[in-house]
Amino acid sequence: MKLIELLDGIGFYQTTESIQDIEIVNVEMDSRKVKSGSLFVCIEGYTVDGHDFLKQAIDNGAAAAVICKDVDVDGSIPLIRVKDTGRALAMLAAVYYDYPTTKFPLIGVTGTNGKTTTTYLLDTIFEKQGKKSGIIGSIQVKIGNETFPVANTTPDALELNRIFHQMQEKEADQVIMEVSSHALDMGRVFGCDYDIGIFTNLSQDHLDYHKDMDDYLRAKSLLFSGLGNDYHQGKKKYAIINEDDESSDLLKRSTAQQVITYSCKQDADVMAKNIMLSPAGVAFNLVTPIGTTHIKTHLIGMFNVYNMLAASSAAIASDIDLEVIKEALEDIIGVDGRFEPISEGQDFSVIVDFAHTPDSLENVLQTSREFAKRKVYVVVGCGGDRDRTKRPLMADVAVKYADHALFTSDNPRTEDPVQILDDMTNHLSDKEAAFEVIVDRTEAIKHAVELAQKDDIILIAGKGHETYQIVGKTKYDFDDRQVAREAIKEKGE
Numbered sequence: 245m246k247l248i249e250l251l252d253g254i255g256f257y258q259t260t261e262s263i264q265d266i267e268i269v270n271v272e273m274d275s276r277k278v279k280s281g282s283l284f285v286c287i288e289g290y291t292v293d294g295h296d297f298l299k300q301a302i303d304n305g306a307a308a309a310v311i312c313k314d315v316d317v318d319g320s321i322p323l324i325r326v327k328d329t330g331r332a333l334a335m336l337a338a339v340y341y342d343y344p345t346t347k348f349p350l351i352g353v354t355g356t357n358g359k360t361t362t363t364y365l366l367d368t369i370f371e372k373q374g375k376k377s378g379i380i381g382s383i384q385v386k387i388g389n390e391t392f393p394v395a396n397t398t399p400d401a402l403e404l405n406r407i408f409h410q411m412q413e414k415e416a417d418q419v420i421m422e423v424s425s426h427a428l429d430m431g432r433v434f435g436c437d438y439d440i441g442i443f444t445n446l447s448q449d450h451l452d453y454h455k456d457m458d459d460y461l462r463a464k465s466l467l468f469s470g471l472g473n474d475y476h477q478g479k480k481k482y483a484i485i486n487e488d489d490e491s492s493d494l495l496k497r498s499t500a501q502q503v504i505t506y507s508c509k510q511d512a513d514v515m516a517k518n519i520m521l522s523p524a525g526v527a528f529n530l531v532t533p534i535g536t537t538h539i540k541t542h543l544i545g546m547f548n549v550y551n552m553l554a555a556s557s558a559a560i561a562s563d564i565d566l567e568v569i570k571e572a573l574e575d576i577i578g579v580d581g582r583f584e585p586i587s588e589g590q591d592f593s594v595i596v597d598f599a600h601t602p603d604s605l606e607n608v609l610q611t612s613r614e615f616a617k618r619k620v621y622v623v624v625g626c627g628g629d630r631d632r633t634k635r636p637l638m639a640d641v642a643v644k645y646a647d648h649a650l651f652t653s654d655n656p657r658t659e660d661p662v663q664i665l666d667d668m669t670n671h672l673s674d675k676e677a678a679f680e681v682i683v684d685r686t687e688a689i690k691h692a693v694e695l696a697q698k699d700d701i702i703l704i705a706g707k708g709h710e711t712y713q714i715v716g717k718t719k720y721d722f723d724d725r726q727v728a729r730e731a732i733k734e735k736g737e
């Protein structure tokens with residue numbers, strides 16, 4: 245491909261050399277992957293700066309490079325200067341793969357909690373309709389029944405466009421993806437042509453990255469302000485917004501497209517009425533512009549009613565009948581690692597869940613509390629190299645709702661696990677809170693299982709589907725579900 249054609253996607257750029265005849269074989273953001281004829285894009289990262297690897301990229305054969313600041317290398321290849329290499333990369337990747345997101349309906353889900361769950365609910369609804377979805381998110385990349393591992397909830401622009409291209413080749417009928425606030429802010433999804441944007445909710449998380457909650461919300465709003473206007477091509481675009489969330493007003497105002505609201509509490513386009521919560525699942529009347537139907541599901545908790553409303557709204561906007569939506573939602577047993585029961589025939593309940601924010605922990609603990617016949621135990625920690633300010637808040641929620649909290653490690657990464665636990669619990673020490681600190685997660689889970697008696701509930705929160713524990717920079721095998729099963733079996737022996 246000609247460099248000049250690729251650069252067409254960027255719009256405004258500066259270069260001092262003639263680039264008319266340069267051929268590009270691929271686009272790379274990592275100097276180590278550059279080969280003869282690559283276009284190298286220098287990205288300022290959090291650990292290192294891609295501009296510092298320009299020399300290596302040139303040595304490896306780069307035909308040209310995209311930069312956003314002065315570099316000190318001899319000008320042996322053309323340098324293309326842009327304002328923001330992150331966003332330029334996203335456009336270059338889109339052009340390289342021939343604008344994949346214009347070739348299938350694209351649904352983006354953003355919000356603090358419920359993104360993964362909503363994408364899987366939608367996947368099931370589309371499957372019932374006989375359609376094959378591509379899914380991109382925290383658990384994996386999935387195309388029909390094929391799955392691939394991922395490093396980020398929303399991959400970098402290069403990887404993302406490669407995945408889109410693969411989904412197109414494998415004939416996915418639509419793509420449903422989680423859009424993290426990091427991705428929106430860093431421009432990983434810049435240029436993606438979303439047909440539907442879904443907002444689940446906003447509560448505290450990621451304040452290590454975002455300056456404050458307003459900045460976090462501003463990042464989320466980019467999904468809705470970025471919904472392009474393709475009416476001339478007969479394409480309809482929708483912003484699907486949780487009316488019951490405090491941020492809904494701002495998000496509704498940030499889009500020029502049609503808004504569909506959903507709510508459990510007030511008038512909205514899509515509503516849940518007569519909600520019945522039980523340990524076997526929630527039931528409600530789904531009230532929509534295309535009719536009303538009763539839905540009796542296996543999913544637990546009020547928060548899942550919201551996820552089902554979000555998914556149903558997007559399904560209706562995608563012209564799916566209510567009957568299909570009902571059948572799909574009633575079929576779903578659960579989502580991997582989300583309120584997942586672990587049963588080895590014991591007389592107490594063990595639930596593994598991915599709650600890793602104060603709000604999600606409160607939701608699942610409140611739900612466990614409502615159904616508990618006896619005591620509720622929680623095993624929980626906070627991730628290292630992540631928002632430190634959520635640590636005491638999560639501990640507060642744990643001791644408020646559980647009879648006994650066991651604070652432990654959850655991916656300490658490069659931080660000292662003991663320091664993370666201190667951050668969680670220092671303020672609790674003087675209060676009369678029932679908690680223990682057990683740094684080793686296996687030991688903490690085992691201890692909870694030993695303590696539990698008939699009809700108690702143990703909630704193991706924070707890691708859900710994860711099959712690892714990251715200590716330092718090493719990823720060790722670790723699965724809460726497996727550890728819990730072994731502990732239950734040991735107790736029974």
Ligand SMILES: CC(=O)N[C@H]1[C@@H](OP(=O)(O)OP(=O)(O)OC[C@H]2O[C@@H](n3ccc(=O)[nH]c3=O)[C@H](O)[C@@H]2O)O[C@H](CO)[C@@H](O)[C@@H]1O[C@H](C)C(=O)N[C@@H](C)C(=O)N[C@H](CCC(=O)O)C(=O)O
Pocket residue numbers: 273274275276286287288289290291292293294297382395396397398399400424426427
């Ligand atoms: C803070 C952050 O988001 N970091 C992301 C970022 O890493 P980084 O900034 O450390 O990159 P870097 O290693 O400094 O490299 C900078 C540039 O130099 C290049 N380089 C580097 C070395 C070299 O020898 N040559 C070279 O060219 C790199 O290829 C890169 O282009 O770019 C990487 C590649 O795209 C990401 O994987 C990485 O995500 C890390 C792993 C991460 O943990 N991110 C979290 C915070 C995140 O993004 N989370 C959200 C979801 C949150 C949620 O759902 O709640 C997500 O979407 O995953």
Ligand SMILES: Nc1ncnc2c1ncn2[C@@H]1O[C@H](COP(=O)(O)OP(=O)(O)OP(=O)(O)O)[C@@H](O)[C@H]1O
Pocket residue numbers: 355356357358359360361362382397422444445547548550551581582583597598599600603604605607608708
């Ligand atoms: N709508 C919701 N509101 C609040 N909490 C929720 C909601 N849905 C799920 N949860 C809780 O949040 C946890 C994470 O849910 P899910 O994985 O669907 O969210 P996510 O937004 O994809 O998270 P992440 O930011 O890690 O990708 C669940 O295990 C559950 O405890």
Ligand SMILES: N[C@H](CCC[C@H](N)C(=O)O)C(=O)O
Pocket residue numbers: 382397600626627628630654655706707710
């Ligand atoms: N997407 C979230 C997942 C957090 C999961 C939790 N187990 C942790 O490691 O903090 C993040 O990267 O912040």
Ligand SMILES: [Mg+2]
Pocket residue numbers: 359360361381382383397422
């Ligand atoms: Mg997720």
